[in-house]
Amino acid sequence: MSDIAIQAEKLSKRYTITPGSHRHDTLYHQLAETLKSPFRRDRREKEKDFWALQDISFEARKGEALGIIGHNGAGKSTLLKILSRITEPTSGRVRIYGRVGSLLEVGTGFHPELTGRENIFLNGAIIGMKREEIHRLFDAIVDFAEIEEFIDTPVKRYSSGMYVRLAFAVSAHLRPEILIIDEVLSVGDLQFQRKCTNYAEELQKSGSTILLVSHNMFSVKALCNRVLYLSHGKLLTDGSPEEVIPQFEKEGSSTSSSSSSEGDVSISITDVELFDESGKERAIFDFGERMRIRLHYTTPQVIHNPNFVVALIRSDDVACCNYSTALDGYSIPTLSGEGILEVITPPLKLVSEAYEVHVLVWDKDFQRPYCFQKGLRFHVRHHLFSTHFGVFHEDAEWSVPTGLLKINPGSSQEVCCHD
Amino acid sequence: MVDIQPTKGLLHLDLFAVWQHRELLYFLVWRDVLTRYKQTAIGAGWVILQPLITMIIFTVIFGNLARFPSEGIPYPVFAFTALLPWTYFSQALARTSGSVVGSTNLVTKIYFPRLLIPLSAAIAPVVDLIFSFAVLLVLMAWYRITPTWGMLALPFFIVLAIMTALAVGLWFAALNVKYRDVGSIMPFIIQIWMYGSPIAYPVSMVPQKWQLLYGLNPLVGVIEGFRWALLGKAFPDVAVMAVSSIVVVLLLFGGIVYFKKSEQTFADLI
Numbered sequence: 001m002s003d004i005a006i007q008a009e010k011l012s013k014r015y016t017i018t019p020g021s022h023r024h025d026t027l028y029h030q031l032a033e034t035l036k037s038p039f040r041r042d043r044r045e046k047e048k049d050f051w052a053l054q055d056i057s058f059e060a061r062k063g064e065a066l067g068i069i070g071h072n073g074a075g076k077s078t079l080l081k082i083l084s085r086i087t088e089p090t091s092g093r094v095r096i097y098g099r100v101g102s103l104l105e106v107g108t109g110f111h112p113e114l115t116g117r118e119n120i121f122l123n124g125a126i127i128g129m130k131r132e133e134i135h136r137l138f139d140a141i142v143d144f145a146e147i148e149e150f151i152d153t154p155v156k157r158y159s160s161g162m163y164v165r166l167a168f169a170v171s172a173h174l175r176p177e178i179l180i181i182d183e184v185l186s187v188g189d190l191q192f193q194r195k196c197t198n199y200a201e202e203l204q205k206s207g208s209t210i211l212l213v214s215h216n217m218f219s220v221k222a223l224c225n226r227v228l229y230l231s232h233g234k235l236l237t238d239g240s241p242e243e244v245i246p247q248f249e250k251e252g253s254s255t256s257s258s259s260s261s262e263g264d265v266s267i268s269i270t271d272v273e274l275f276d277e278s279g280k281e282r283a284i285f286d287f288g289e290r291m292r293i294r295l296h297y298t299t300p301q302v303i304h305n306p307n308f309v310v311a312l313i314r315s316d317d318v319a320c321c322n323y324s325t326a327l328d329g330y331s332i333p334t335l336s337g338e339g340i341l342e343v344i345t346p347p348l349k350l351v352s353e354a355y356e357v358h359v360l361v362w363d364k365d366f367q368r369p370y371c372f373q374k375g376l377r378f379h380v381r382h383h384l385f386s387t388h389f390g391v392f393h394e395d396a397e398w399s400v401p402t403g404l405l406k407i408n409p410g411s412s413q414e415v416c417c418h419d
Numbered sequence: 420m421v422d423i424q425p426t427k428g429l430l431h432l433d434l435f436a437v438w439q440h441r442e443l444l445y446f447l448v449w450r451d452v453l454t455r456y457k458q459t460a461i462g463a464g465w466v467i468l469q470p471l472i473t474m475i476i477f478t479v480i481f482g483n484l485a486r487f488p489s490e491g492i493p494y495p496v497f498a499f500t501a502l503l504p505w506t507y508f509s510q511a512l513a514r515t516s517g518s519v520v521g522s523t524n525l526v527t528k529i530y531f532p533r534l535l536i537p538l539s540a541a542i543a544p545v546v547d548l549i550f551s552f553a554v555l556l557v558l559m560a561w562y563r564i565t566p567t568w569g570m571l572a573l574p575f576f577i578v579l580a581i582m583t584a585l586a587v588g589l590w591f592a593a594l595n596v597k598y599r600d601v602g603s604i605m606p607f608i609i610q611i612w613m614y615g616s617p618i619a620y621p622v623s624m625v626p627q628k629w630q631l632l633y634g635l636n637p638l639v640g641v642i643e644g645f646r647w648a649l650l651g652k653a654f655p656d657v658a659v660m661a662v663s664s665i666v667v668v669l670l671l672f673g674g675i676v677y678f679k680k681s682e683q684t685f686a687d688l689i
Contacts, residue, residue, distance in 0.1 A: 085530035094423040113457040125446040
């Protein structure tokens with residue numbers, strides 16, 4: 001029993017919807033309605049029950065990373081709200097063992113008039129830290145947020161980047177035993193999102209339980225070892241990402257095609273695979289080897305002239321190189337449905353480190369990004385070349401330029417002097 | 420271990436959770452006090468000016484023009500003594516009523532006992548009360564009125580004032596989530612309440628047969644208590660005090676029950 005983090009039994013949540021757009025938001029309405037139909041039963045009939053969740057039961061163990069997937073309105077957010085105690089279930093029960101933190105709450109309760117220092121204490125207390133704990137972590141939080149010099153400035157004078165950094169720094173020091181991430185609500189630039197993901201991964205390694213709600217199957221696959229698939233408030237499947245995600249994607253393809261009329265271009269990278277030149281799947285490459293990156297995509301519509309970009313990002317966030325269809329002169333006139341695209345890199349001369357493959361799909365003129373997928377990790381191996389040597393290594397040729405010295409011995413020195 | 424279940428029964432008040440979160444209560448009060456007068460020219464000076472200006476208006480209109488009796492006490496002191504608890508009360512009531520709606524971003528994003536929200540809103544203006552109390556002491560010295568030992572009983576009347584503000588504020592705070600009409604009604608309620616309390620006039624102006632009914636307004640007990648404790652007036656009628664106290668306790672209990680009942684749907688309705 002002791003390794004259980006969350007135990008949910010037959011959770012249900014009912015919302016009552018009043019037909020017509022107006023709810024009884026004002027006393028006037030309520031009175032008018034009551035006068036029109038004084039008997040309660042009459043009014044009841046007009047209201048409709050909507051079950052956002054029905055009989056959801058599951059258990060999560062400590063250290064497990066659970067993905068919660070489902071289409072819009074499937075009940076994912078309601079489930080998260082119940083687990084984080086924002087709203088109560090209508091029936092059922094959940095037992096939660098350990099402190100819950102969420103990335104919904106980044107910056108919750110920040111007051112613009114208060115200084116960074118004051119907000120750290122306020123926000124820390126709101127998300128559940130003890131005063132003594134905030135005192136102890138204070139310096140670490142300020143360091144992490146990189147805002148030392150502005151710590152006594154009201155946060156309304158902060159740039160949005162500083163604001164988010166400070167808010168995230170407080171949240172990241174809570175170190176909850178259960179972390180809830182709702183990706184629909186996650187904001188910020190890519191770098192911030194990467195920070196969140198790293199934080200979640202690191203927490204999970206130290207034994208925390210992660211709950212991730214996401215539409216992005218790629219990040220679910222990357223982070224989660226178990227997936228709950230919700231549909232219309234019910235738990236459809238509970239299993240490994242390999243078995244659940246294909247089921248979700250199959251059922252999703254019919255519904256998502258209807259939503260393409262909005263003019264938005266949607267394409268998603270459903271999988272990224274790495275092979276060596278001979279086609280063997282690999283995660284570790286030797287320095288100088290070529291890599292075959294296979295992209296699986298799916299799109300409900302027809303896309304004209306998309307540009308694919310594959311970037312290799314080192315684990316310390318250094319973007320090492322980019323391969324793009326545009327630069328390499330490979331044109332894709334149209335694209336539709338599901339498909340595969342493969343790129344073979346030149347010999348990888350990157351130093352020995354961990355890297356990540358990021359995939360971006362752009363429109364024809366690189367004006368609008370259609371999709372961004374952060375992805376798969378791989379390692380490059382070399383006995384000597386590490387990050388101390390820089391980003392990449394190519395052999396250079398050395399010599400003593402004897403000929404040059406004889407013909408014009410003074411010129412190089414002159415140039416030096418002028419500089 | 421946290422056990423999440425639908426709340427059953429009206430009396431599951433879970434006040435222990437409030438106690439467990441007392442540090443957060445402290446921070447919320449601290450935030451309210453700190454942010455109250457930021458970016459104002461006079462800043463905390465308003466704390467003193469608000470009751471002072473009201474006192475001057477009252478003195479001119481009710482003291483000099485209408486010639487209300489003040490039971491042998493200089494009218495400015497008479498009025499200001501009552502304005503201390505009244506200014507606190509009106510501030511606390513207005514802020515408590517709007518507190519939950521004003522904390523939408525907290526309510527929809529994170530759990531903590533919701534009672535802390537109105538509670539902190541009711542406690543924060545006590546700081547203002549303490550500042551204006553200093554002004555009263557200056558005023559009393561000016562009119563050469565020596566405080567009595569009754570002053571030691573002042574905390575009791577302050578607690579009664581807090582309980583009154585909270586008792587009424589809890590109802591409105593919860594109602595406000597569902598019906599925003601509360602925001603429009605509030606100024607009138609406060610105005611009526613002011614005239615229904617012995618601030619500009621002494622209790623003795625109310626006919627004897629209505630005294631007990633008048634005592635249903637808990638502020639009557641609070642204000643009379645303040646005047647007794649500070650100015651050495653006769654101790655308020657015990658029966659009136661008892662009625663005031665009982666009304667407050669009942670209202671407060673009902674308010675907590677109603678608030679707890681409504682709080683389950685705050686996040687869904689707000």
